[in-house]
Amino acid sequence: MQLYTYFRSSASYRVRIALNLKGLSYESVPVHLLKHGGEQLSPDYRKLNPEALVPALVDDGMVLTQSMAIIEYLEETHPAPPLLPATPIDRAYVRAIAQAIACDIHPINNLRVLRYLVRELKVSEDDKNAWYRHWCQLGLAAIEATLARDPRVGKFCFGDTPMLADCLLVPQLFNAQRLNCDLSQMPTIMRINAACLQLDAFLNAAPDQQPDAE
Amino acid sequence: MQLYTYFRSSASYRVRIALNLKGLSYESVPVHLLKHGGEQLSPDYRKLNPEALVPALVDDGMVLTQSMAIIEYLEETHPAPPLLPATPIDRAYVRAIAQAIACDIHPINNLRVLRYLVRELKVSEDDKNAWYRHWCQLGLAAIEATLARDPRVGKFCFGDTPMLADCLLVPQLFNAQRLNCDLSQMPTIMRINAACLQLDAFLNAAPDQQPDAE
CATH class of the missing domain: 3.40.30.10 (Glutaredoxin)
Structure with a gap:
C-alpha cells in the first residue's frame, strides 16, 4: 500500500x-x-x-x-485488531465521536479555509487564530461532555483498546495544542490523549516521525 | 424511533x-x-x-x-435494502463521496459558521454568499470529476439503486440551488439528482414536506 x-x-x-x-x-x-x-x-x-x-x-x-x-x-x-466495537449501537457511538471531529471541527480549520479567510476576506492573523480556537474548543467541549458521562469510556474513548475515535482524537489534539487552544476544561480528552501517546502506533504516526517532516 | x-x-x-x-x-x-x-x-x-x-x-x-x-x-x-455496496472497495467509493460532502462542503457552510462570519468577522452579505458558493462549487466540482470518470456510476452514484452517497448528494444540491451556486459544469451530479427526485423516498424527505416546514 x-x-x-x-x-x-x-x-x-x-x-x-x-x-x-x-x-x-x-x-x-x-x-x-x-x-x-x-x-x-x-x-x-x-x-x-x-x-x-x-x-x-x-x-x-x-x-x-x-x-x-x-x-x-x-x-x-x-x-x-478491531477499530470498531461489536454491536451497532456501540459502533454508532464510536463513529459519532469520530465524525464530530471529522465534520464539525477539522474542515472548518483546514489550511485552505484559513487561507480563504486571510486572502479573500482580509481577516487579521489574530482573528484567524481566534476562529481556529473557537471551532476547536467548541467541538472538543461537546466531545468532552459526551465522553464525561458515557459509561463506555475506559482508558480510551471506548473501553480499554484504541479504536476509530482515538485515531481522530489524537491528531485533533495535536493541532489544538499547536494553536494554543484552551483545553483546561477537558480532563477526559486529555487523559485519553495521554494514554494513546503511550503507544507506538500513535507515536510512530506523529508528524515529527514522518519521512517528510521538516 | x-x-x-x-x-x-x-x-x-x-x-x-x-x-x-x-x-x-x-x-x-x-x-x-x-x-x-x-x-x-x-x-x-x-x-x-x-x-x-x-x-x-x-x-x-x-x-x-x-x-x-x-x-x-x-x-x-x-x-x-442496502445503502452500501457488497465489496469493501466499492463501499469505500460510496463512503468517500458521502464524506466529501459531509466533511468538505457542508460544515464550512453550516448556519453557525455563516453566523460567525457575519457577527464576529463583520463579513458583508455578498462576501458571505461568495464564501458559500466557493466551497459548495469547489466540493461539487471535485465530486463531478470523480463521478464523471468512474464506471461504477449508473443511474445513481453507484449503479442503479440509490445508496448512501445519494442520501448526501440530494440535500447538498437542494442547498446549492437555494444559494444560486453555478452547477452548469456538473452534468453527472444533476442527472443523478434528477433521478433521485423521481423517488418517493427522496420527495417525502424534502424540507417542504416536513411537519415543521414554514
Whole structure:
C-alpha cells in the first residue's frame, strides 16, 4: 500500500495511526501542501484524487480517498485488531465521536479555509487564530461532555483498546495544542490523549516521525 | 424511533432519506434552529445531544448523533435494502463521496459558521454568499470529476439503486440551488439528482414536506 500523505496533515495522521494499529506496512508518498504552490493541486495528483486533498491510499492499484472511508475500508479488509466495537449501537457511538471531529471541527480549520479567510476576506492573523480556537474548543467541549458521562469510556474513548475515535482524537489534539487552544476544561480528552501517546502506533504516526517532516 | 430534526437541516434531510429508503417509520420531533435563540442550544436538547446539532435519532431509548454514524447504524440494523455496496472497495467509493460532502462542503457552510462570519468577522452579505458558493462549487466540482470518470456510476452514484452517497448528494444540491451556486459544469451530479427526485423516498424527505416546514 502507498499512502499519499503530508506530515502535518491531520487527516493523513489519522490514517497513519489506523494502519499502525492494524500492523499494516505501507510506503509514504509525500505530497507537500505548501511547496510548489501546493503539490496536491498538481495535475498529476488531481488525476489520483480530484478532490486535491490528502490522504489518498493506493491498495492493489485502487485509489481510496477520504480518511474516514479509508479507515472503514481497512477495518473491513483487516478486521483484527478491531477499530470498531461489536454491536451497532456501540459502533454508532464510536463513529459519532469520530465524525464530530471529522465534520464539525477539522474542515472548518483546514489550511485552505484559513487561507480563504486571510486572502479573500482580509481577516487579521489574530482573528484567524481566534476562529481556529473557537471551532476547536467548541467541538472538543461537546466531545468532552459526551465522553464525561458515557459509561463506555475506559482508558480510551471506548473501553480499554484504541479504536476509530482515538485515531481522530489524537491528531485533533495535536493541532489544538499547536494553536494554543484552551483545553483546561477537558480532563477526559486529555487523559485519553495521554494514554494513546503511550503507544507506538500513535507515536510512530506523529508528524515529527514522518519521512517528510521538516 | 424519534428523529430530532429541522426541516431545512441538510444533515437531518440525509437521515430522513435513509429512513425512507429503508421503509422505516419514525416520529419527527422538530428542533427549530432559529426560534427561541436556537432550540438546539437549550439545556434540554443539550442533555440529549451535547453537540447541540441536529439530527439526533432515538431508537429504543438510545440516543444516536451525527448523520453519517446514524445512517451506518440503520444500515447495520436494517440491512435491506442496502445503502452500501457488497465489496469493501466499492463501499469505500460510496463512503468517500458521502464524506466529501459531509466533511468538505457542508460544515464550512453550516448556519453557525455563516453566523460567525457575519457577527464576529463583520463579513458583508455578498462576501458571505461568495464564501458559500466557493466551497459548495469547489466540493461539487471535485465530486463531478470523480463521478464523471468512474464506471461504477449508473443511474445513481453507484449503479442503479440509490445508496448512501445519494442520501448526501440530494440535500447538498437542494442547498446549492437555494444559494444560486453555478452547477452548469456538473452534468453527472444533476442527472443523478434528477433521478433521485423521481423517488418517493427522496420527495417525502424534502424540507417542504416536513411537519415543521414554514
